[in-house]
Amino acid sequence: MSVVITEVSGVTKAALSGRLDSASVNQMETSFIAGIVPKSQHTMVDLTDVTFIASLGIRMLLSAARTISRRGAKFVMYGATPAVMDIIESTALSDIIPLMGSEADAIAAIGA
Amino acid sequence: MCLACGRGFKALVEIEQTQIVTRARMMDLITGDRLHCLELSIGEEVERRHVVTPLGLKIGRTAPADIIIADSEVSRSHCAVALIDDELYVSDLNSTNGTFIDGARVSGVTQLPVGSVLQVGSRAIKHEWRTRAEIEHSDDVDRDLQRAASYVKSLLPAPWTEGPIRADWFYKPSAKLGGDAFGYARLSDDLHVCYLIDVAGHGAGSAMHAVAIMNQLRQRSLPNTDMAKPELVLSTLNELFQMEDHDGLYFTIWYGVYDARTRRLEYASGGHHPAYLVAEDQPAAIPLRTRNVVIGAMPAMEFVQGAITVPANASIYLFSDGVFEIIDKDGQQWGIEDFVELVLQPPMDGMTEPQRLYKAVCNRAGPGPLEDDFSLVVVNFD
Numbered sequence: 001m002s003v004v005i006t007e008v009s010g011v012t013k014a015a016l017s018g019r020l021d022s023a024s025v026n027q028m029e030t031s032f033i034a035g036i037v038p039k040s041q042h043t044m045v046d047l048t049d050v051t052f053i054a055s056l057g058i059r060m061l062l063s064a065a066r067t068i069s070r071r072g073a074k075f076v077m078y079g080a081t082p083a084v085m086d087i088i089e090s091t092a093l094s095d096i097i098p099l100m101g102s103e104a105d106a107i108a109a110i111g112a
Numbered sequence: 113m114c115l116a117c118g119r120g121f122k123a124l125v126e127i128e129q130t131q132i133v134t135r136a137r138m139m140d141l142i143t144g145d146r147l148h149c150l151e152l153s154i155g156e157e158v159e160r161r162h163v164v165t166p167l168g169l170k171i172g173r174t175a176p177a178d179i180i181i182a183d184s185e186v187s188r189s190h191c192a193v194a195l196i197d198d199e200l201y202v203s204d205l206n207s208t209n210g211t212f213i214d215g216a217r218v219s220g221v222t223q224l225p226v227g228s229v230l231q232v233g234s235r236a237i238k239h240e241w242r243t244r245a246e247i248e249h250s251d252d253v254d255r256d257l258q259r260a261a262s263y264v265k266s267l268l269p270a271p272w273t274e275g276p277i278r279a280d281w282f283y284k285p286s287a288k289l290g291g292d293a294f295g296y297a298r299l300s301d302d303l304h305v306c307y308l309i310d311v312a313g314h315g316a317g318s319a320m321h322a323v324a325i326m327n328q329l330r331q332r333s334l335p336n337t338d339m340a341k342p343e344l345v346l347s348t349l350n351e352l353f354q355m356e357d358h359d360g361l362y363f364t365i366w367y368g369v370y371d372a373r374t375r376r377l378e379y380a381s382g383g384h385h386p387a388y389l390v391a392e393d394q395p396a397a398i399p400l401r402t403r404n405v406v407i408g409a410m411p412a413m414e415f416v417q418g419a420i421t422v423p424a425n426a427s428i429y430l431f432s433d434g435v436f437e438i439i440d441k442d443g444q445q446w447g448i449e450d451f452v453e454l455v456l457q458p459p460m461d462g463m464t465e466p467q468r469l470y471k472a473v474c475n476r477a478g479p480g481p482l483e484d485d486f487s488l489v490v491v492n493f494d
Binding site: 051 | 312313355360361364383384385403404405406409410447
């Protein structure tokens with residue numbers, strides 16, 4: 001599991017990859033949060049290379065989304081594979097964090 | 113001692129050997145900061161840890177093996193583990209079913225790397241390399257988690273074995289203890305409730321949160337809430353248990369209320385996968401789920417419920433994600449549809465339905481204990 005934080009069109013982009021399970025969340029949650037929250041700007045999470053999300057992964061995304069939202073910025077996800085889409089659908093996570101198809105869609109949804 | 117017949121001499125030798133072995137097993141003969149441990153999950157919730165000394169040890173079904181595994185697939189003297197140059201090596205002792213390391217059969221003397229899993233019969237034994245402090249701390253933590261697991265278990269309902277509605281379950285907490293809890297009860301003469309909650313994460317914190325939620329449901333003490341209305345129950349729980357007020361913990365839930373008079377089941381799931389209805393004359397399992405967010409993620413969310421008429425001789429399967437979110441022996445990530453296939457298989461004599469499914473999942477999973485709590489409730493309707 002890894003996270004790469006970059007900036008695209010003034011939007012923080014967090015690209016996750018691998019299994020977002022309990023062990024990997026424990027390893028990378030700090031760098032994920034530290035990479036996006038202090039910027040306090042619109043954020044999109046790239047799920048293209050994520051193969052699985054466990055409950056702690058959902059919690060990490062929810063916590064980040066709530067923190068970013070409280071600071072007046074938008075938080076969206078995009079690029080979920082069918083397997084990850086099933087998990088997101090099961091938890092109705094996209095009712096709280098908008099899920100877009102592509103990076104371009106994500107930037108458009110943010111309105112950056 | 114009778115020197116003439118030699119029996120006394122033999123007995124003396126055995127006594128002396130016994131004394132030597134006993135002394136050799138003392139921890140002070142083990143040098144180095146770290147110890148090689150073989151860790152075995154056994155029975156319902158006890159994990160055994162064996163420190164491997166320079167004398168090595170034997171694994172088998174009966175004494176004098178050092179690690180005794182009462183399993184018909186394990187030979188009396190199954191395999192030996194040796195400690196050589198601070199590495200562990202395994203040799204099979206001509207066992208009937210073989211010895212495996214990370215799925216590969218052992219032939220000759222084979223190294224058992226740290227972190228690898230030794231498979232003996234149906235049991236998995238992990239090789240861990242631990243400091244003495246880790247072992248002591250781990251023992252304390254394990255004891256606390258076992259106590260927490262026992263407490264959760266004490267709150268679970270007794271099986272219903274008589275009457276037109278019968279219920280049974282299987283609960284196997286993971287070594288790290290998850291946040292599963294479930295229950296069923298009568299709300300009135302006709303109304304029956306069944307629910308399962310799954311708090312995100314592992315450890316005592318998740319278990320404590322699960323207990324707090326379960327006690328609200330057990331005591332039917334949600335404020336200003338009709339416990340027979342699943343959507344209202346979820347809505348109230350969502351307001352009471354916002355994750356920011358509860359150490360960042362959220363949970364998923366499936367909650368159903370069955371009216372025995374009308375055979376109508378009303379249900380709602382909050383971020384939870386479906387429960388499944390299996391009717392006697394139907395080849396497929398019917399998913400029972402409503403699309404609602406996980407509980408505690410966001411206040412003031414709307415919750416919806418669904419309803420179905422339960423046919424005669426039907427069963428409902430309600431379970432946590434630990435039941436199906438496993439990596440199988442081929443290294444593939446399972447999905448819920450893989451578990452539903454098992455649900456549709458016929459019952460087995462001598463086993464309850466929850467026991468059958470637990471065994472079936474363990475048989476499909478890779479070596480080692482399941483990573484998450486296994487919680488499964490099966491309700492049968494006449």
